[in-house]
Amino acid sequence: MSQNLLEFKNVSKSYSGNQVLKNVNFDIRPGEIHALIGENGAGKSTMMNILFGMPVIHSTGGFEGSVEMEGKPVNIMSPFDAMAHGIGMVHQEFMLIPGFTIAENIKINREIPKENALNNVMSSIFGKRMKTLDFKKMNQDARVALDRLDMTIEEYTLVQGLPIGFMQFVEIAREIDKTGMKLLVLDEPTAVLTESEAERLLKAMRSLAVQGIAIVFISHRLDEIINVSDRVTVLRDGEWVATKDTKDTSAIEIAELMIGRKVSIEREEGAERELSKDIMLSIKDLHVAMPSERARGVDLEVRKGEILGIGGLAGQGKLGIANGIMGIYPAKGEVVLDGKKLPLNNTKQVLKESVAYVSEDRKGIGLLLDEPIDSNIVFTDMQVNGNFLKAFGLQDSKAISEHAKQMVIDLDIRCTSEKQHTGRLSGGNQQKVCVGRALTQKPNLLFVSEPTRGIDIGAKKLILDLLLKLSREQGMTIVMTSSELAELCSICDRIAIICEGKVAGILAPNASPAEFGLMMSGITDTDSVKEGGVS
Amino acid sequence: MTNNNANTSKKITNFLLDNIVTIVFVLFVAFGFYAADGLAPSALINEVLMRFFRNGLLVLSLIIPVMAGLGLNFGIVVGALAGVNALILTRYFEMAGMGGLMLSFLVALPLALLFGYLTGKLYNKTRGQEMIAALIVSFFAEGVHLVFALFVIGGIIPVYANHRMIIPGGMGVRATFDMGQHPDLIRMPELETAGMRLAMDWLWRVNFLHAALFIAVATLIYLIVRRMLGKRNPSIAQMPTVVFFINCAVCVGFIAIAAFSLFVPGSAMGMELANVNPIPGVTALVILGFCLLTTYFTKTKLGQDCRSVGQSQHIAKVSGIDVDRTRIIATMISTVLAAWGMIIFLQEVGTVGTYTSHRMVGMFSVAAILVGGATTTKASVKNVIVGLILFHAMFVVSPAIGRYISNDEGVAEYLRTFMVYGVIGFSLGLYAWRTLKAARDKDALD
Numbered sequence: 001m002s003q004n005l006l007e008f009k010n011v012s013k014s015y016s017g018n019q020v021l022k023n024v025n026f027d028i029r030p031g032e033i034h035a036l037i038g039e040n041g042a043g044k045s046t047m048m049n050i051l052f053g054m055p056v057i058h059s060t061g062g063f064e065g066s067v068e069m070e071g072k073p074v075n076i077m078s079p080f081d082a083m084a085h086g087i088g089m090v091h092q093e094f095m096l097i098p099g100f101t102i103a104e105n106i107k108i109n110r111e112i113p114k115e116n117a118l119n120n121v122m123s124s125i126f127g128k129r130m131k132t133l134d135f136k137k138m139n140q141d142a143r144v145a146l147d148r149l150d151m152t153i154e155e156y157t158l159v160q161g162l163p164i165g166f167m168q169f170v171e172i173a174r175e176i177d178k179t180g181m182k183l184l185v186l187d188e189p190t191a192v193l194t195e196s197e198a199e200r201l202l203k204a205m206r207s208l209a210v211q212g213i214a215i216v217f218i219s220h221r222l223d224e225i226i227n228v229s230d231r232v233t234v235l236r237d238g239e240w241v242a243t244k245d246t247k248d249t250s251a252i253e254i255a256e257l258m259i260g261r262k263v264s265i266e267r268e269e270g271a272e273r274e275l276s277k278d279i280m281l282s283i284k285d286l287h288v289a290m291p292s293e294r295a296r297g298v299d300l301e302v303r304k305g306e307i308l309g310i311g312g313l314a315g316q317g318k319l320g321i322a323n324g325i326m327g328i329y330p331a332k333g334e335v336v337l338d339g340k341k342l343p344l345n346n347t348k349q350v351l352k353e354s355v356a357y358v359s360e361d362r363k364g365i366g367l368l369l370d371e372p373i374d375s376n377i378v379f380t381d382m383q384v385n386g387n388f389l390k391a392f393g394l395q396d397s398k399a400i401s402e403h404a405k406q407m408v409i410d411l412d413i414r415c416t417s418e419k420q421h422t423g424r425l426s427g428g429n430q431q432k433v434c435v436g437r438a439l440t441q442k443p444n445l446l447f448v449s450e451p452t453r454g455i456d457i458g459a460k461k462l463i464l465d466l467l468l469k470l471s472r473e474q475g476m477t478i479v480m481t482s483s484e485l486a487e488l489c490s491i492c493d494r495i496a497i498i499c500e501g502k503v504a505g506i507l508a509p510n511a512s513p514a515e516f517g518l519m520m521s522g523i524t525d526t527d528s529v530k531e532g533g534v535s
Numbered sequence: 536m537t538n539n540n541a542n543t544s545k546k547i548t549n550f551l552l553d554n555i556v557t558i559v560f561v562l563f564v565a566f567g568f569y570a571a572d573g574l575a576p577s578a579l580i581n582e583v584l585m586r587f588f589r590n591g592l593l594v595l596s597l598i599i600p601v602m603a604g605l606g607l608n609f610g611i612v613v614g615a616l617a618g619v620n621a622l623i624l625t626r627y628f629e630m631a632g633m634g635g636l637m638l639s640f641l642v643a644l645p646l647a648l649l650f651g652y653l654t655g656k657l658y659n660k661t662r663g664q665e666m667i668a669a670l671i672v673s674f675f676a677e678g679v680h681l682v683f684a685l686f687v688i689g690g691i692i693p694v695y696a697n698h699r700m701i702i703p704g705g706m707g708v709r710a711t712f713d714m715g716q717h718p719d720l721i722r723m724p725e726l727e728t729a730g731m732r733l734a735m736d737w738l739w740r741v742n743f744l745h746a747a748l749f750i751a752v753a754t755l756i757y758l759i760v761r762r763m764l765g766k767r768n769p770s771i772a773q774m775p776t777v778v779f780f781i782n783c784a785v786c787v788g789f790i791a792i793a794a795f796s797l798f799v800p801g802s803a804m805g806m807e808l809a810n811v812n813p814i815p816g817v818t819a820l821v822i823l824g825f826c827l828l829t830t831y832f833t834k835t836k837l838g839q840d841c842r843s844v845g846q847s848q849h850i851a852k853v854s855g856i857d858v859d860r861t862r863i864i865a866t867m868i869s870t871v872l873a874a875w876g877m878i879i880f881l882q883e884v885g886t887v888g889t890y891t892s893h894r895m896v897g898m899f900s901v902a903a904i905l906v907g908g909a910t911t912t913k914a915s916v917k918n919v920i921v922g923l924i925l926f927h928a929m930f931v932v933s934p935a936i937g938r939y940i941s942n943d944e945g946v947a948e949y950l951r952t953f954m955v956y957g958v959i960g961f962s963l964g965l966y967a968w969r970t971l972k973a974a975r976d977k978d979a980l981d
Contacts, residue, residue, distance in 0.1 A: 097846040097847050100842070108850070129835065130835050131835060133839055289979055
């Protein structure tokens with residue numbers, strides 16, 4: 001076995017007591033394509049942050065364990081150290097300057113100065129930065145890097161207006177142009193590409209690997225991983241789960257390893273519940289322009305009285321759906337509520353139709369942090385339906401206060417009084433205030449996004465129980481969007497998985513982890529995979 | 536076919552939108568020239584050229600900050616104050632001639648570097664609001680200057696109480712002081728002393744027609760050589776063929792006019808153009824030199840870094856460029872050029888308003904470069920030259936338009952003010968609108 005290029009040995013990392021990486025081992029050989037896969041929060045980004053010596057790691061006390069390159073421990077304290085060690089990264093967000101040519105982008109801050117008499121004079125007086133640049137040589141270097149990727153485009157073209165697929169290649173060309181480049185990290189490189197562009201990229205990756213460059217390939221697309229990688233490492237909840245030779249495994253197995261068996265929150269009742277046949281909400285071809293959570297043609301039906309879960313990986317567009325319907329981000333498509341068409345991009349009208357929303361952005365649009373609990377609770381209802389008002393539009397503070405007191409008791413909000421400012425409450429109690437505000441509207445349909453984000457385990461359970469109670473006792477229809485599959489499985493009747501802006505499929509809460517995993521990576525036709533796999 | 540048409544009309548719309556400010560000014564000047572029937576062409580040329588060379592360096596100092604993403608540097612007022620203070624010193628000691636001027640440049644340099652450094656620091660602390668910060672810092676600098684010139688000079692720094700520049704009583708500099716007369720202009724030797732007035736401008740005076748002929752020929756040769764080089768090396772950016780031929784035709788036209796006026800004696804055009812004053816050769820060369828230096832600067836590592844920083848601070852930073860330092864250097868260069876530009880400006884004017892000369896420098900220079908087609912994110916030497924000519928032509932013709940509108944030349948002053956602030960407001964508004972539109976397009980629905 002050849003020597004490892006890079007090795008993570010028992011690496012652990014915690015942020016203020018919260019362990020995000022536990023004794024992870026990972027190695028990569030020269031010229032190998034090593035895929036890295038895991039759900040959100042599995043620890044992929046933390047690993048890459050450690051590899052690149054990002055400030056976020058070192059400003060929070062560093063990490064435990066060791067990172068070795070070519071058998072020797074290395075101490076990477078900054079992205080520039082990483083660069084010096086021959087590690088390059090292609091980001092999900094392109095780091096390209098649109099007004100520059102391809103060559104200028106490839107050579108950014110590594111420009112080649114001209115060597116001539118004038119430059120020597122200028123640099124001895126004014127310093128090295130006053131040397132003029134050798135654009136010819138820079139263009140030649142850029143040409144070489146582009147040729148290695150089989151790119152025929154002229155190196156002096158402006159990046160502005162290039163197709164996205166080309167930009168990705170320019171990013172890679174910039175990394176491989178750096179001298180001594182040994183390891184390249186590609187973070188979801190195919191997410192923004194069309195199918196044919198992705199195909200080209202995979203081809204280029206293979207040819208780079210043949211040239212001896214090791215590649216860490218982070219992707220959620222299982223088929224691509226199977227297609228291109230030599231080995232695959234699966235992470236889950238900050239722990240190393242498995243490293244397999246790709247030829248000995250299958251998409252099914254990887255999906256299963258990725259999701260695993262979640263035991264944190266168990267389901268109390270059986271999964272099968274008789275659902276109403278009536279359609280409460282029908283969504284057709286919904287597009288939402290929510291940055292980094294775009295929905296691109298969602299078709300979905302919500303039945304009366306059910307709890308519908310919406311799951312999927314981050315950035316795939318699950319959060320866009322509720323935000324789009326509520327008019328927080330521009331949306332188009334058709335949304336029908338109880339047989340009546342809902343106007344899009346009109347938050348007030350949607351709220352009037354007794355649709356309530358608990359946003360994932362609790363501190364941003366969920367709460368008025370400098371206002372007391374009682375104003376927060378009645379705010380939407382007062383604005384939209386004109387309740388809690390006296391003559392001349394004055395607030396009925398007595399009614400508000402009484403209602404808030406009742407909510408504090410019903411929802412068990414831990415506070416000094418209903419006059420406490422919501423900014424002072426803990427995350428769980430803030431969330432309860434949000435729910436209280438939504439309930440004050442007496443909604444028929446409730447959207448809840450990421451209800452347990454950033455709140456502790458005990459409070460999580462309370463929130464989920466509350467949602468379950470609303471559904472069972474009041475027959476409220478709830479659409480719950482969450483990144484945590486476990487909590488979706490614990491209370492939802494059906495779970496829709498969103499992948500790349502569309503509904504990949506709908507699963508029962510007791511479906512197997514492999515089914516969830518495959519669907520999250522966009523493989524909807526599970527049977528075809530099963531036939532060839534290790535079911 | 537329709538698609539093609541739509542493309543062309545879109546292109547034309549974009550061209551108009553990109554150049555709307557310039558176009559409006561061309562129309563305004565053309566109308567003004569028409570309205571002022573009495574205005575001789577030579578008089579118009581004289582007035583415009585005088586202001587062109589007077590303000591050239593001040594406007595030129597705006598290019599590098601725009602490149603570095605700092606926007607329009609209203610803060611060149613701070614540089615102008617460095618120039619004024621250098622002149623206070625050299626004129627206190629009655630320096631004269633080109634030597635005195637050079638010494639003033641030298642004294643202004645460290646002052647401008649220091650002021651530029653501090654201004655740059657401020658811009659780094661007010662990221663995203665540099666232009667507002669620049670406006671405010673120019674007011675603040677005026678306050679500091681006031682305290683210095685009124686109370687520190689004479690109050691702390693001992694001066695001769697009966698010096699011509701000092702307020703009687705011995706504290707503070709007078710509201711105006713003169714640069715000293717040019718030796719050729721002294722009429723009453725008992726009252727006037729030789730000084731720095733026109734010291735640079737009159738060092739070498741070149742016949743206007745000779746200069747025009749020379750510049751037109753040089754430009755034509757440059758255009759053709761660049762075109763031919765471009766044929767062989769595709770990485771040299773080429774102007775469209777139509778534009779190339781228009782440019783060549785304009786050059787040939789100028790050559791024809793200049794040659795005709797020079798070599799055909801007795802023609803009406805020749806007699807008219809002979810009335811144009813000689814141009815200040817050294818000042819012109821200094822401005823040309825700084826134009827070339829600015830272009831040279833863009834081709835250096837530092838210039839490239841400035842462009843990177845200007846386009847995206849974030850990407851520049853992750854690429855390892857010291858963003859803050861680069862921005863400070865850009866501000867310092869701008870401030871130094873403004874200080875020197877102010878000295879050149881004042882040697883032409885001849886009198887210094889100790890507390891007022893610097894005031895309009897920022898606004899007028901910014902308006903001029905905008906008229907030339909610059910935006911808050913893009914500026915070039917070409918914008919400076921076109922802007923200087925058009926903006927000052929507007930200044931010259933606005934009294935005629937004032938008379939045309941209301942029989943009152945006094946309206947001209949309002950008209951000028953309206954045009955200056957109008958062009959700044961309009962350009963910034965247009966820019967803000969475009970940024971917003973680009974952001975909206977980016978987040979638009981699929």
